[in-house]
Amino acid sequence: MSQNVTDLQTAAAEQQAEENTAARARVGATRLLRTLLRNGKALAGLSILLAFIALALLAPVFFPGDPARITSAGASAPSLEHWLGTTTKGQDVLGLTLWGARSSLFVGFAAGILSTVIGVLVGLSGAYFGKGLDDLLSLATNVFLLVPGLPLLVILAAFMPPGLGTVIVVLTITGWAGSARVMRSQAMSIRGKDYVAAAQVSGERPLRIMTREILPNMASVVMTTLLGCIIGSIGAQAGLEFLGLGDVSTISWGTNLFWATSDGSLMLGQWWIFVPSGLAIALVAFALALCNYAVDEITNPRLRRPKHATKSTAATTVARKEGK
């Protein structure tokens, strides 16, 4: 009977604590969001990103039907009818670019999120449990970090059956190690903090300590890693598909560029066929990089740009005198 009561009490206390942490995390998240919106870089990056996502979602509205359908209007320069011109096969380039955004963004985000999740799992458990498990996981991480990514991508893609799923899996296999390393070093430093020791002494389960005590405190690092992983995935996917190793039948920015070269539009001087897709990749990557730098600046005040041009050591009077 008394056992049950204490159980209930602990359960209630646990729930209370859980709500507290959850509330704290929520406050932290809204504060981060508000600071992000006040930061110029973040605002610019988020706007570009949202614009691309909106265009990707609206692609079927603007260009209904199959954008890859071959028509007779082959290789015409940009005009009022086709804003970005047509390809050698007579497909509208703007339509291909908008439709391409769907699979490119999807694969980029999916592979980026997957790599980050694996990175968090490997890094956190390695840092928390330490010893043999940590040695093993660190070794695997370092090996994958060192093996050159693109050649490995090419080899994997060559052996696996083509398809969007393969591309995502392959990108995750080559992408997780970088995030795992960052996560491990961050989790290691938090692992040594007093409140983690307190949680252990109070008998909390390892999983709970990892998710409730350690993970929320490395939110900003997870964020920058995630953004970095998405940038990497979008670039790697484009490279893979450009080499013709992705799924050539889906429309994405990478396959658009693949067809542009295999149709010889570069040699024929048809710049309008290969410019839009590459520009789209660059804009999305740039937008994500902007968000990344914004998160960096918010969490590391030293990197913020000073209002006036100063010498590096101007904070000290000695330096100021010397400078003048």
Added chain:
Amino acid sequence: MSFLLRRLGFYFLAFWASITLNFLLPRLMPGDPVTRMLSRSQQRLEPHQVEALRTMMGVDGGPIIPEYFAYLGRILTGDFGMSISRFPTPVSEVIASQLPWTLLLGLTSLIIAVILGNLLGILAAWRRGGFLDSVAPPLLVFIGSFPYFWLAMGALYIFGINMGVAPMRHAFSVGLVPGFNLEFILDVAAHLFLPALTIVLVSLGGWMLGMRNTMIATNSEDYILMAEAKGLRPHRIMLNYAARNAMLPSVTSMGMSIGFIVGGALLTEVVFAYPGVGYQLLAAVQGLDYPLMQGMFLTITAAVLIANFLVDLVYVRLDPRVRKG
């Protein structure tokens, strides 16, 4: 010394892991690579060669453990098998003819990007909020957002097709005999210029920002203040005191980025039809030449590991703490 030994052991382990991956890949994937390859090779293979291929790829379903050790032995003696698309040249010969070009392209662009990027980073951090610090980073990040191969396509389009000032493909002009003379060297340099330029442009931003951020941290150290108090000349403080100590992370990331450079060089080589390992790797993939593909992958991995070991040697030279620890 023990640091270097530990690193060396780790590199051997990494190499062993990639050999094992190479061994397992054709055995784990669905489908039969040998049948796919045979349909491309137009019956130029003798029956016993087909049999050897089957054993190598593990299609015949033999016992896996002895096969694995046989495979390890073959790789360690440099026997990668025969190339299918360039039958009957051994894989190692094909690779040996391509590797120097990739090394030339990769090393040239890496060295230029590292030196230029670090210098820009040092200068930007030294004049916080100055012209270089406010204009260069966003611009370089934007350029760095473009895919390697796309920037290469753009450069090829503008300089090669529109203006006609740069060579369009290959590492040297057709009809020129390779040799150590001025004409050949100049021709190679002309062919190298555009591919190297695109790689440098894309990777410059990362180096500059990395260096700038560590420099900013170093600049607030006490010994910098001390150096100023002693009245040392600014450029001496900048280079010998701040930059020297801020270099360490850059050296570490140099090791990591060699793999990226190889990847970037792969794509750039494809666009410029530059006869390096990357170009050949793609040709091998298109020709379903699995032995050549695997040999290429192992060679690239080995090159990256060796480069990393060289970086470690430099690191030991730069950081006395590693030598003692």
